[in-house]
Amino acid sequence: MPFQFINNKMELIKNLKWRYAVKKYSEKKVSEDKVDQIVEAINLTASSCGIQPYRLFVITNPEVRKRLGEGSFNAQLHASSHLLVFAGFNEITSEYIFDYVEMMEDQRNLEKGALNELKDMLIEYFSVQTPGQNVIWSDKQAYIGLGTALIAAAELKVDATPMEGFDPKLFNEVLGLSEKGLHASVILSLGYRDEANDFLASMPKARLPINEFSFRIS
Ligand SMILES: Cc1cc2nc3c(=O)[nH]c(=O)nc-3n(C[C@H](O)[C@H](O)[C@H](O)COP(=O)(O)O)c2cc1C
Known part of the structure; x- marks a missing residue:
């Protein structure tokens, strides 16, 4: 059976209600098997023209992460189990x-x-296409991968925080992305929530009512 259903709802809905963008992580590490599954899910993500114009970097090295986090308000950059960097192509x-x-x-x-x-x-x-158009297009594809990563992490009950609050120039420099024809598009931390110390852990989800968000034209 491809999906599990609980009370007629796919398990995924429950998992998406469970997830939130974690601000404070515990020290607990995510197993490499789970990280591998999340990476595989991202690799299976659809992309326009199907040519996957981005690459993924999985970073655990504490020194590298400390450097990447310099000047960022996002402590999750270094204080989490793994950091994923989605890096779009500069040129196709x-x-x-x-x-x-x-x-x-x-x-x-x-x-x-x-x-x-x-x-x-x-x-x-x-x-x-101009180089600027290439970059925008690659970034869009990378963000679809980010969506898959969020869903895959939720399914594995791994916490995750998508982040745009980082310094792309610093990332490009520290990770040597420019030499590889890449640039940092968006990032995602993985880990486990520090339930007692994360103010968001007990907050109900805030979302629009479905009928204000979605419209049917029949
Ligand atoms: C592309 C993107 C960038 C985000 N950037 C940050 C960020 O830099 N720091 C942060 O703490 N949360 C960031 N968030 C998390 C959002 O604030 C969060 O997803 C949103 O408030 C909805 O809440 P929820 O994910 O907890 O349900 C980002 C989310 C997305 C999708």
Whole structure:
């Protein structure tokens, strides 16, 4: 059975009500098996054109994390079990598209060249985009990965905090992202909530009533 249902509701709804953006973490570490599952879920996330224009960095090194957290109001940057950095591509190059489409052919047991039309179409499309457009597009795809990570973490009962409150220039420098043609798009801490000391742990969720948020046009 692909989904578990409780009282006719998918278990996921319960897990999404359980999760919140944790401000204060306990010392407890997330197992590598759970982190691996979250990473796998992110890798399985859909992306526009299917070419995954971002990479993920999983950081535990305390010195690196301390440096990354300099000047940020988000203590979760260093005071949590793991830090995930979603790093978007600065540019979508023809070489990247070429290699990715070749990999697709391979993984789908297609003849070499079977996806030439797709390849040419993508190369042409991205050749007329500005670097700024590439960055915005890559960031959008990275944020979809972030959404998956939040859901995967909730399913595993791992706490997580999505964050934009960080210094992207510092991240690019400390992680050497620019040399890799990447930039820090958004980040996510993983860990376990410090229930007694996190003021948000006992707060009810604040969300719009469904009928103010969602509209049906039948
Ligand atoms: C893209 C994004 C960036 C966020 N940046 C931060 C941040 O820098 N620091 C922080 O404590 N929370 C951050 N949050 C958490 C939001 O404030 C939180 O998700 C929102 O208030 C809804 O609450 P909930 O996630 O606890 O249900 C961010 C959330 C998202 C989705």
